[in-house]
Amino acid sequence: MRIERVKGTRDFLPDEMRKRRRVESKLREIAERWGYEEISTPTFELAELFTIKSGEAILEEMYEFRDRSGRHLALRPELTAPVIRLYVNELKMSPKPTKVYYFGNCFRYEEPQRARYREFWQFGAEIIGSDRPEAEAEIIALAYSIIKELNIEAELHLGHVGLIREILRGAGVSDAMMSRVMRLIDKGARDELMELMQSMGIDGDALMHIIDLRGEAAIEEARHITAHSESLEHLEQLQQLLEYYGVGYDLNLGIARGLDYYTGMVFEIYESGDKLGAQRQICGGGTYRLAALFGGDDTPSTGFAFGFDRLTEVYCMDENEPKRVIVVPVKNEPEVLQAAIRITSRLRAHFNTYLDVMHRSMSDQLAYANAIHASYAVIVGKRELGEGKVTLRDLETGEQHKITLAECIAHLKREI
RNA sequence: GCCGGAGUGUGGUAGAGGUAUCCCUUGGGACUGUGGAUCCCAAGACCUGGGUUCGAAUCCCAGCUCCGGCCCCA
Secondary structure: OOOOOOOOOOOOOHHHHHHHHHHHHHHHHHHHHOOOEEOOOOOEEEHHHHHHHHOHHHHHHOOEEEOOOOOEEEEOOOOHHHHHHHHHHHHOOOOOOEEEEEEEEEEOOOOOEOOEOOEEEEEEEEEEOOOOHHHHHHHHHHHHHHHHHOOOOEEEEEEEHHHHHHHHHHHOOOHHHHHHHHHHHHHOOHHHHHHHHHHOOOOOHHHHHHHHOEOHHHHHHHHHHOOOOHHHHHHHHHHHHHHHHOOOOEEEOOOOOOOOOEEEEEEEEEEOOOOOOOOOEEEEEEEEEOHHHHOOOOOEEEEEEEEHHHHHHHOOOOOOOOOEEEEEEOOOOHHHHHHHHHHHHHHHOOOEEEEOOOOOOHHHHHHHHHHOOOOEEEEEOHHHHHHOOEEEEEOOOOOEEEEOHHHHHHHHHHHO
8 A cells, every 4th residue: 555645745855855955054054154043942842832822723723632641732833932932941041132043844734735835844033132123123134134145036024013003002092902903904904904993983094094105105104193102213223224234125014913922023025926826925023022921031032934945945056966976896896896895985085976786787887877967987997906097987078087096086076 | 624727657648438558767688898779578557435337547426635726824
Protein backbone atom coordinates (compact mmCIF):
# COMPACT_ATOMS: atom_id res chain seq x y z
CA MET A 1 0.00 0.00 0.00
CA ARG A 2 1.21 3.41 -0.90
CA ILE A 3 1.34 5.98 1.88
CA GLU A 4 0.42 9.46 0.71
CA ARG A 5 1.77 12.73 1.94
CA VAL A 6 -0.59 14.48 4.36
CA LYS A 7 -2.81 17.20 2.91
CA GLY A 8 -1.29 20.64 2.93
CA THR A 9 2.27 19.40 3.55
CA ARG A 10 5.14 19.32 1.10
CA ASP A 11 8.19 17.27 0.23
CA PHE A 12 11.18 19.31 -0.79
CA LEU A 13 13.43 17.95 -3.53
CA PRO A 14 17.11 18.88 -3.80
CA ASP A 15 16.62 21.85 -6.14
CA GLU A 16 13.99 23.36 -3.91
CA MET A 17 15.93 22.60 -0.73
CA ARG A 18 18.98 24.34 -2.16
CA LYS A 19 16.88 27.44 -2.79
CA ARG A 20 15.29 27.32 0.66
CA ARG A 21 18.65 26.94 2.38
CA ARG A 22 20.00 29.83 0.39
CA VAL A 23 17.17 32.15 1.43
CA GLU A 24 17.39 30.92 4.99
CA SER A 25 21.10 31.60 5.25
CA LYS A 26 20.65 35.08 3.80
CA LEU A 27 17.96 35.86 6.36
CA ARG A 28 20.13 34.57 9.18
CA GLU A 29 23.13 36.46 7.96
CA ILE A 30 21.23 39.76 7.70
CA ALA A 31 19.68 39.38 11.16
CA GLU A 32 23.08 38.58 12.66
CA ARG A 33 24.64 41.63 11.03
CA TRP A 34 21.91 43.77 12.59
CA GLY A 35 22.86 42.38 15.99
CA TYR A 36 20.05 39.91 16.55
CA GLU A 37 20.61 36.48 18.12
CA GLU A 38 18.80 33.31 17.22
CA ILE A 39 16.44 31.52 19.57
CA SER A 40 14.33 28.44 19.07
CA THR A 41 11.23 27.17 20.86
CA PRO A 42 9.45 23.77 20.92
CA THR A 43 7.27 22.66 18.04
CA PHE A 44 4.36 22.14 20.44
CA GLU A 45 3.20 24.14 23.42
CA LEU A 46 0.30 24.23 25.83
CA ALA A 47 -2.73 25.13 23.74
CA GLU A 48 -3.49 27.85 26.25
CA LEU A 49 -0.52 29.89 25.07
CA PHE A 50 -2.26 30.48 21.78
CA THR A 51 -5.80 30.85 23.03
CA ILE A 52 -4.65 33.53 25.49
CA LYS A 53 -3.11 35.45 22.64
CA SER A 54 -5.66 34.89 19.90
CA GLY A 55 -8.87 33.74 21.54
CA GLU A 56 -10.67 30.40 21.72
CA ALA A 57 -11.57 30.60 18.06
CA ILE A 58 -8.02 29.71 17.11
CA LEU A 59 -8.60 26.17 18.39
CA GLU A 60 -10.54 25.61 15.19
CA GLU A 61 -7.49 26.14 13.07
CA MET A 62 -4.85 24.50 15.24
CA TYR A 63 -3.55 20.98 15.40
CA GLU A 64 -4.46 20.50 19.05
CA PHE A 65 -4.54 17.29 21.06
CA ARG A 66 -4.21 15.71 24.46
CA ASP A 67 -1.02 13.89 25.33
CA ARG A 68 -0.97 10.67 27.37
CA SER A 69 -1.18 12.50 30.65
CA GLY A 70 -4.01 14.73 29.52
CA ARG A 71 -2.13 17.95 28.81
CA HIS A 72 -3.92 20.09 26.27
CA LEU A 73 -1.26 20.74 23.63
CA ALA A 74 -1.06 22.30 20.18
CA LEU A 75 1.42 22.41 17.33
CA ARG A 76 2.42 26.05 17.19
CA PRO A 77 0.36 28.06 14.68
CA GLU A 78 2.77 30.99 14.85
CA LEU A 79 5.95 31.99 16.65
CA THR A 80 5.35 35.31 18.35
CA ALA A 81 3.55 33.85 21.36
CA PRO A 82 6.23 31.17 21.96
CA VAL A 83 8.98 33.77 21.64
CA ILE A 84 7.38 36.06 24.19
CA ARG A 85 6.74 33.07 26.46
CA LEU A 86 10.42 32.19 26.17
CA TYR A 87 11.29 35.76 27.04
CA VAL A 88 9.06 35.76 30.12
CA ASN A 89 10.40 32.39 31.27
CA GLU A 90 14.09 32.67 30.45
CA LEU A 91 15.19 36.06 29.24
CA LYS A 92 13.61 38.53 31.66
CA MET A 93 16.98 39.40 33.13
CA SER A 94 18.69 40.08 29.81
CA PRO A 95 19.73 43.67 29.11
CA LYS A 96 17.04 45.70 27.35
CA PRO A 97 16.41 45.89 24.57
CA THR A 98 16.65 42.18 23.84
CA LYS A 99 17.01 41.50 20.14
CA VAL A 100 16.21 38.03 18.88
CA TYR A 101 15.37 36.31 15.64
CA TYR A 102 13.82 32.94 14.94
CA PHE A 103 13.06 30.54 12.14
CA GLY A 104 10.75 27.58 12.42
CA ASN A 105 7.83 25.60 11.09
CA CYS A 106 4.26 26.34 12.09
CA PHE A 107 1.03 24.41 11.63
CA ARG A 108 -2.49 25.49 10.86
CA TYR A 109 -5.50 23.40 10.04
CA GLU A 110 -6.85 25.43 7.13
CA GLU A 111 -7.79 24.75 3.53
CA PRO A 112 -4.56 24.76 1.53
CA GLN A 113 -4.30 26.98 -1.51
CA ARG A 114 -1.66 28.83 -3.45
CA ALA A 115 1.18 29.87 -1.11
CA ARG A 116 -0.77 28.56 1.87
CA TYR A 117 0.04 25.24 3.48
CA ARG A 118 -0.77 23.40 6.66
CA GLU A 119 2.89 23.25 7.55
CA PHE A 120 4.72 26.46 6.75
CA TRP A 121 7.80 28.32 7.94
CA GLN A 122 8.16 31.69 9.54
CA PHE A 123 11.20 33.86 9.95
CA GLY A 124 10.89 36.74 12.36
CA ALA A 125 12.70 39.20 14.57
CA GLU A 126 11.71 41.01 17.76
CA ILE A 127 12.99 43.85 19.84
CA ILE A 128 11.76 43.16 23.35
CA GLY A 129 11.77 45.94 25.89
CA SER A 130 11.17 49.00 23.74
CA ASP A 131 8.31 50.56 21.85
CA ARG A 132 10.19 53.76 21.09
CA PRO A 133 10.03 55.05 17.51
CA GLU A 134 13.73 54.17 17.24
CA ALA A 135 12.95 50.51 17.89
CA GLU A 136 10.00 50.52 15.51
CA ALA A 137 12.07 52.18 12.83
CA GLU A 138 14.83 49.61 13.22
CA ILE A 139 12.41 46.71 12.92
CA ILE A 140 10.80 48.16 9.80
CA ALA A 141 14.20 48.97 8.33
CA LEU A 142 15.37 45.43 9.00
CA ALA A 143 12.35 43.95 7.22
CA TYR A 144 12.85 46.41 4.39
CA SER A 145 16.51 45.51 4.14
CA ILE A 146 15.64 41.82 3.86
CA ILE A 147 13.36 42.56 0.93
CA LYS A 148 16.05 44.65 -0.72
CA GLU A 149 18.84 42.13 -0.22
CA LEU A 150 16.70 39.36 -1.66
CA ASN A 151 15.86 41.58 -4.63
CA ILE A 152 12.13 41.25 -4.12
CA GLU A 153 9.72 43.76 -5.58
CA ALA A 154 7.38 44.66 -2.76
CA GLU A 155 5.46 47.45 -1.13
CA LEU A 156 5.44 48.32 2.53
CA HIS A 157 2.27 49.61 4.15
CA LEU A 158 2.54 51.42 7.46
CA GLY A 159 -0.21 52.19 9.93
CA HIS A 160 -0.56 53.03 13.59
CA VAL A 161 -3.20 51.47 15.80
CA GLY A 162 -2.31 53.72 18.73
CA LEU A 163 -3.29 56.74 16.69
CA ILE A 164 -6.49 55.18 15.43
CA ARG A 165 -7.49 54.26 18.97
CA GLU A 166 -6.83 57.80 20.16
CA ILE A 167 -8.97 59.19 17.39
CA LEU A 168 -11.75 56.75 18.18
CA ARG A 169 -11.55 57.52 21.87
CA GLY A 170 -11.66 61.24 21.07
CA ALA A 171 -14.75 60.64 18.98
CA GLY A 172 -16.44 58.94 21.90
CA VAL A 173 -15.91 55.24 21.30
CA SER A 174 -15.86 53.50 24.66
CA ASP A 175 -13.08 51.09 25.66
CA ALA A 176 -15.67 48.34 25.69
CA MET A 177 -16.47 48.87 22.03
CA MET A 178 -12.92 49.51 20.94
CA SER A 179 -11.89 46.02 19.85
CA ARG A 180 -15.08 45.51 17.88
CA VAL A 181 -14.52 48.74 15.98
CA MET A 182 -10.86 47.92 15.38
CA ARG A 183 -11.75 44.52 14.04
CA LEU A 184 -14.16 46.04 11.55
CA ILE A 185 -11.53 48.53 10.41
CA ASP A 186 -9.10 45.66 9.98
CA LYS A 187 -11.58 43.73 7.86
CA GLY A 188 -12.42 46.78 5.82
CA ALA A 189 -16.11 46.27 6.53
CA ARG A 190 -17.20 49.82 5.80
CA ASP A 191 -20.96 49.48 5.92
CA GLU A 192 -20.94 47.53 9.15
CA LEU A 193 -18.55 50.06 10.61
CA MET A 194 -20.74 53.02 9.69
CA GLU A 195 -23.75 51.28 11.14
CA LEU A 196 -21.98 50.58 14.40
CA MET A 197 -20.73 54.15 14.70
CA GLN A 198 -24.22 55.46 14.06
CA SER A 199 -25.68 53.19 16.71
CA MET A 200 -23.23 54.74 19.18
CA GLY A 201 -24.31 58.18 18.07
CA ILE A 202 -20.94 58.97 16.52
CA ASP A 203 -20.33 60.56 13.15
CA GLY A 204 -18.35 57.98 11.23
CA ASP A 205 -17.51 60.14 8.24
CA ALA A 206 -14.40 61.72 9.70
CA LEU A 207 -13.05 58.32 10.68
CA MET A 208 -13.74 56.87 7.25
CA HIS A 209 -11.92 59.79 5.77
CA ILE A 210 -8.79 59.14 7.78
CA ILE A 211 -8.82 55.46 7.00
CA ASP A 212 -9.13 56.14 3.30
CA LEU A 213 -6.46 58.81 3.09
CA ARG A 214 -2.91 57.84 2.18
CA GLY A 215 0.42 59.42 2.97
CA GLU A 216 0.81 63.01 4.17
CA ALA A 217 -2.87 63.77 3.65
CA ALA A 218 -3.78 61.24 6.33
CA ILE A 219 -1.34 62.83 8.77
CA GLU A 220 -2.72 66.28 8.01
CA GLU A 221 -6.23 65.07 8.67
CA ALA A 222 -5.18 63.37 11.88
CA ARG A 223 -3.55 66.57 13.08
CA HIS A 224 -6.81 68.30 12.37
CA ILE A 225 -8.90 65.95 14.39
CA THR A 226 -6.69 65.41 17.44
CA ALA A 227 -5.49 68.55 19.12
CA HIS A 228 -2.57 67.06 20.97
CA SER A 229 -1.79 63.44 20.34
CA GLU A 230 1.05 61.42 21.77
CA SER A 231 0.58 58.75 19.14
CA LEU A 232 0.70 61.26 16.36
CA GLU A 233 3.96 62.72 17.63
CA HIS A 234 5.28 59.21 17.95
CA LEU A 235 4.26 58.36 14.40
CA GLU A 236 5.84 61.52 13.06
CA GLN A 237 9.10 60.68 14.79
CA LEU A 238 8.93 57.21 13.28
CA GLN A 239 8.43 58.68 9.83
CA GLN A 240 11.42 60.94 10.32
CA LEU A 241 13.59 57.97 11.31
CA LEU A 242 12.38 55.89 8.37
CA GLU A 243 13.43 58.70 6.13
CA TYR A 244 16.92 58.62 7.68
CA TYR A 245 17.01 54.87 7.01
CA GLY A 246 15.88 55.42 3.44
CA VAL A 247 12.88 53.15 3.80
CA GLY A 248 10.13 53.66 1.23
CA TYR A 249 6.55 53.02 2.40
CA ASP A 250 2.91 53.93 1.99
CA LEU A 251 1.16 55.36 5.00
CA ASN A 252 -2.19 53.67 5.44
CA LEU A 253 -4.07 54.22 8.67
CA GLY A 254 -6.60 51.61 7.62
CA ILE A 255 -4.20 48.86 8.68
CA ALA A 256 -5.62 48.04 12.06
CA ARG A 257 -4.97 44.49 13.31
CA GLY A 258 -8.04 43.58 15.27
CA LEU A 259 -6.17 42.13 18.20
CA ASP A 260 -6.10 44.13 21.38
CA TYR A 261 -2.45 43.74 22.26
CA TYR A 262 -1.17 45.82 19.33
CA THR A 263 -0.34 49.24 20.66
CA GLY A 264 1.75 51.23 18.20
CA MET A 265 2.80 51.02 14.60
CA VAL A 266 1.73 48.13 12.42
CA PHE A 267 3.03 47.27 8.98
CA GLU A 268 2.54 44.79 6.19
CA ILE A 269 4.63 43.95 3.15
CA TYR A 270 3.06 42.80 -0.09
CA GLU A 271 4.74 41.27 -3.09
CA SER A 272 4.20 43.50 -6.13
CA GLY A 273 4.04 40.83 -8.84
CA ASP A 274 1.44 38.11 -9.00
CA LYS A 275 3.60 35.13 -8.16
CA LEU A 276 1.58 34.47 -5.04
CA GLY A 277 -1.99 34.65 -6.32
CA ALA A 278 -4.35 35.81 -3.64
CA GLN A 279 -1.75 35.43 -0.88
CA ARG A 280 0.35 38.49 -1.57
CA GLN A 281 1.31 39.36 1.97
CA ILE A 282 4.82 38.21 2.78
CA CYS A 283 5.37 39.96 6.07
CA GLY A 284 3.41 41.40 8.95
CA GLY A 285 4.63 43.23 12.01
CA GLY A 286 3.93 45.73 14.70
CA THR A 287 4.35 46.92 18.23
CA TYR A 288 2.49 45.06 20.93
CA ARG A 289 2.29 44.13 24.61
CA LEU A 290 1.97 40.41 25.17
CA ALA A 291 4.39 39.66 27.99
CA ALA A 292 1.89 40.55 30.71
CA LEU A 293 -0.63 38.09 29.28
CA PHE A 294 1.88 35.30 29.82
CA GLY A 295 2.63 36.27 33.40
CA GLY A 296 5.56 38.61 32.85
CA ASP A 297 5.99 42.35 33.42
CA ASP A 298 4.15 44.57 30.99
CA THR A 299 7.00 44.75 28.52
CA PRO A 300 6.52 46.32 25.10
CA SER A 301 7.91 44.62 22.00
CA THR A 302 8.11 45.33 18.36
CA GLY A 303 8.75 42.78 15.66
CA PHE A 304 7.78 41.11 12.43
CA ALA A 305 7.30 37.71 10.88
CA PHE A 306 7.99 36.79 7.27
CA GLY A 307 6.15 33.98 5.52
CA PHE A 308 9.29 32.07 4.58
CA ASP A 309 7.61 29.87 1.95
CA ARG A 310 6.22 32.88 0.17
CA LEU A 311 9.59 34.54 0.32
CA THR A 312 11.28 31.59 -1.35
CA GLU A 313 8.57 31.38 -3.99
CA VAL A 314 9.19 34.97 -4.94
CA TYR A 315 12.98 34.79 -4.69
CA CYS A 316 14.85 34.34 -7.96
CA MET A 317 18.01 32.36 -7.53
CA ASP A 318 20.76 33.34 -9.90
CA GLU A 319 22.87 30.23 -9.62
CA ASN A 320 22.52 26.63 -10.69
CA GLU A 321 23.56 23.28 -9.40
CA PRO A 322 26.86 23.00 -7.59
CA LYS A 323 29.84 21.91 -9.67
CA ARG A 324 30.61 18.28 -9.16
CA VAL A 325 33.71 16.20 -9.64
CA ILE A 326 33.53 12.49 -10.27
CA VAL A 327 36.44 10.12 -9.74
CA VAL A 328 36.42 7.31 -12.26
CA PRO A 329 38.50 4.22 -11.57
CA VAL A 330 39.13 2.54 -14.90
CA LYS A 331 39.07 -1.00 -13.62
CA ASN A 332 37.69 -2.60 -10.53
CA GLU A 333 41.08 -3.84 -9.44
CA PRO A 334 42.38 -3.47 -5.88
CA GLU A 335 45.26 -1.13 -6.58
CA VAL A 336 43.16 1.07 -8.85
CA LEU A 337 40.33 1.24 -6.31
CA GLN A 338 42.77 1.97 -3.51
CA ALA A 339 44.24 4.84 -5.47
CA ALA A 340 40.77 6.08 -6.44
CA ILE A 341 39.63 6.20 -2.82
CA ARG A 342 42.81 7.95 -1.73
CA ILE A 343 42.40 10.52 -4.52
CA THR A 344 38.68 10.96 -3.79
CA SER A 345 39.43 11.66 -0.15
CA ARG A 346 41.97 14.30 -1.12
CA LEU A 347 39.46 15.93 -3.49
CA ARG A 348 36.67 15.86 -0.92
CA ALA A 349 38.67 18.24 1.24
CA HIS A 350 37.77 20.89 -1.34
CA PHE A 351 35.10 19.78 -3.81
CA ASN A 352 31.75 18.08 -4.18
CA THR A 353 33.14 14.69 -5.24
CA TYR A 354 31.50 11.46 -6.39
CA LEU A 355 32.91 7.98 -6.52
CA ASP A 356 31.22 4.94 -8.02
CA VAL A 357 29.45 2.72 -5.49
CA MET A 358 27.74 0.46 -8.05
CA HIS A 359 30.75 -1.50 -9.25
CA ARG A 360 30.14 -0.09 -12.70
CA SER A 361 32.20 -0.15 -15.85
CA MET A 362 34.04 2.96 -16.93
CA SER A 363 31.59 3.90 -19.65
CA ASP A 364 28.64 3.43 -17.32
CA GLN A 365 30.37 5.62 -14.76
CA LEU A 366 30.81 8.31 -17.35
CA ALA A 367 27.18 7.97 -18.39
CA TYR A 368 26.26 8.47 -14.74
CA ALA A 369 28.57 11.49 -14.56
CA ASN A 370 26.56 12.90 -17.41
CA ALA A 371 23.24 12.10 -15.76
CA ILE A 372 24.15 13.99 -12.59
CA HIS A 373 25.64 16.87 -14.59
CA ALA A 374 29.14 16.49 -13.21
CA SER A 375 31.56 19.09 -14.46
CA TYR A 376 34.83 17.17 -14.22
CA ALA A 377 35.96 13.58 -14.25
CA VAL A 378 39.19 12.52 -12.65
CA ILE A 379 40.15 9.30 -14.37
CA VAL A 380 42.35 6.88 -12.46
CA GLY A 381 43.85 3.89 -14.26
CA LYS A 382 47.03 1.89 -14.45
CA ARG A 383 48.56 4.19 -17.05
CA GLU A 384 48.09 7.22 -14.77
CA LEU A 385 49.23 5.38 -11.67
CA GLY A 386 52.41 4.30 -13.41
CA GLU A 387 53.30 7.95 -13.99
CA GLY A 388 52.00 9.19 -10.61
CA LYS A 389 49.34 11.21 -12.36
CA VAL A 390 45.59 11.40 -13.02
CA THR A 391 43.64 12.33 -16.12
CA LEU A 392 41.46 15.41 -15.57
CA ARG A 393 38.64 15.56 -18.09
CA ASP A 394 36.47 18.62 -18.50
CA LEU A 395 33.09 17.09 -19.15
CA GLU A 396 31.68 20.22 -20.71
CA THR A 397 34.39 20.71 -23.34
CA GLY A 398 35.72 17.16 -23.56
CA GLU A 399 39.30 18.37 -23.08
CA GLN A 400 41.54 16.26 -20.92
CA HIS A 401 45.07 16.35 -19.58
CA LYS A 402 47.29 13.98 -17.69
CA ILE A 403 48.58 15.87 -14.65
CA THR A 404 49.64 15.25 -11.07
CA LEU A 405 46.98 15.23 -8.35
CA ALA A 406 48.41 18.45 -6.90
CA GLU A 407 48.11 20.14 -10.29
CA CYS A 408 44.62 18.73 -10.65
CA ILE A 409 43.51 20.17 -7.31
CA ALA A 410 45.07 23.52 -8.14
CA HIS A 411 43.32 23.57 -11.49
CA LEU A 412 39.92 22.67 -10.02
CA LYS A 413 40.32 25.32 -7.33
CA ARG A 414 40.74 27.91 -10.05
CA GLU A 415 37.73 26.67 -12.02
CA ILE A 416 35.17 25.81 -9.38
C1' G B 1 -16.19 25.37 6.63
C1' C B 2 -17.71 26.90 1.52
C1' C B 3 -17.29 27.42 -4.23
C1' G B 4 -14.98 26.00 -9.06
C1' G B 5 -11.44 22.81 -12.04
C1' A B 6 -8.47 18.37 -12.20
C1' G B 7 -6.44 13.23 -10.91
C1' U B 8 -3.22 7.47 -16.30
C1' G B 9 4.40 4.73 -14.46
C1' U B 10 9.15 9.77 -11.42
C1' G B 11 7.44 13.37 -14.91
C1' G B 12 4.84 14.59 -19.77
C1' U B 13 0.98 12.26 -22.74
C1' A B 14 -2.81 8.92 -26.11
C1' G B 15 -7.07 6.60 -25.07
C1' A B 16 -15.11 8.86 -25.04
C1' G B 17 -17.47 0.83 -22.90
C1' G B 18 -13.60 -4.59 -24.83
C1' U B 19 -7.74 -4.79 -19.96
C1' A B 20 -3.38 0.97 -21.97
C1' U B 21 0.00 4.38 -26.67
C1' C B 22 4.30 7.12 -27.13
C1' C B 23 8.13 9.87 -24.79
C1' C B 24 10.37 8.56 -20.38
C1' U B 25 12.59 6.66 -15.69
C1' U B 26 15.15 2.80 -13.14
C1' G B 27 18.05 -1.82 -12.92
C1' G B 28 20.79 -5.51 -15.65
C1' G B 29 23.50 -7.23 -20.02
C1' A B 30 26.37 -6.60 -24.64
C1' C B 31 30.97 -3.34 -24.82
C1' U B 32 35.65 -3.42 -21.40
C1' G B 33 40.46 3.01 -21.24
C1' U B 34 36.54 7.86 -22.60
C1' G B 35 30.25 9.89 -21.44
C1' G B 36 23.94 12.61 -23.47
C1' A B 37 25.03 6.52 -28.54
C1' U B 38 23.21 1.63 -30.23
C1' C B 39 21.14 -3.15 -29.37
C1' C B 40 18.98 -6.78 -25.98
C1' C B 41 16.49 -8.16 -21.27
C1' A B 42 13.69 -6.81 -16.96
C1' A B 43 10.72 -3.52 -13.89
C1' G B 44 7.43 0.67 -13.59
C1' A B 45 0.57 3.76 -14.10
C1' C B 46 -5.47 4.14 -14.87
C1' C B 47 -6.44 8.21 -6.84
C1' U B 48 -9.78 5.13 -3.45
C1' G B 49 -14.48 2.77 -2.55
C1' G B 50 -19.24 1.73 -4.25
C1' G B 51 -22.84 1.47 -8.47
C1' U B 52 -24.50 0.58 -13.81
C1' U B 53 -22.79 -3.29 -17.46
C1' C B 54 -21.41 -9.68 -20.00
C1' G B 55 -17.32 -6.15 -19.66
C1' A B 56 -15.38 0.46 -16.79
C1' A B 57 -9.35 4.27 -17.32
C1' U B 58 -13.84 5.68 -19.98
C1' C B 59 -20.65 6.42 -17.51
C1' C B 60 -22.97 7.57 -12.31
C1' C B 61 -22.33 8.48 -6.84
C1' A B 62 -19.33 9.25 -2.57
C1' G B 63 -14.66 10.05 -0.51
C1' C B 64 -9.44 11.43 -0.84
C1' U B 65 -5.68 14.47 -2.88
C1' C B 66 -3.97 18.43 -5.96
C1' C B 67 -4.71 23.33 -8.38
C1' G B 68 -7.33 28.06 -8.00
C1' G B 69 -10.73 31.21 -5.17
C1' C B 70 -13.92 32.82 -0.56
C1' C B 71 -13.36 33.35 4.84
C1' C B 72 -9.15 34.07 7.73
C1' C B 73 -4.31 34.61 7.92
C1' A B 74 1.98 34.38 6.82
